[in-house]
Amino acid sequence: MDASDLKGLYAESTKRMNVAIEHVKHELAGVRTGRASVTILDGIHVEAYGSKMPLNQVAGLSVPEPSLIVAQPFDPSQLKAIESAIRASDLGLNPANDGKVIRIPIPELNEERRKDLVRHIRKTAEEFRVSIRNHRRDANDKFKQLHKEKKLTEDEMRASEAKVQEHTTEHIEKLDKILAAKEAEIMEV
Numbered sequence: 492m493d494a495s496d497l498k499g500l501y502a503e504s505t506k507r508m509n510v511a512i513e514h515v516k517h518e519l520a521g522v523r524t525g526r527a528s529v530t531i532l533d534g535i536h537v538e539a540y541g542s543k544m545p546l547n548q549v550a551g552l553s554v555p556e557p558s559l560i561v562a563q564p565f566d567p568s569q570l571k572a573i574e575s576a577i578r579a580s581d582l583g584l585n586p587a588n589d590g591k592v593i594r595i596p597i598p599e600l601n602e603e604r605r606k607d608l609v610r611h612i613r614k615t616a617e618e619f620r621v622s623i624r625n626h627r628r629d630a631n632d633k634f635k636q637l638h639k640e641k642k643l644t645e646d647e648m649r650a651s652e653a654k655v656q657e658h659t660t661e662h663i664e665k666l667d668k669i670l671a672a673k674e675a676e677i678m679e680v
Contacts, residue, residue: 533547535576536576560597
């Protein structure tokens, strides 16, 4: 086995870990912090035109004030469907329909809700830590298989495992920084 094959395995495991980091950023962006952000509505799907569509595909979303999101439907006949979808979501939002746009006030978070959100994001972050560790395990399994097939020496296998462990540690540290920033944002009053 030559060095380019090993580099390919390193690159693949690093790429998979980077994808996990991007996913955790996306997941945590959807957690509400008391400030209005259109990303908190990413998980909402509206029953429109015979199928479920993401809210941002049936309405223009904007944040005119720090505690308000406005949804402007592309088709005014979808106002009721959009309002229902927002109410049905587990975000605890109470949209107001004025016949042209839907105003979604973002209420202030109380201390108990902030702590619940922190617990939720810690659980989410742990799931992604496990995902990163699984990518490390997969890479190490490939190295062991190559060693078993006599394509890698014992020393090359150990060095490869150490290199993947470094990547794993770096990615878990990135995840922890993202989590710490989100926790601080949530707990900020």
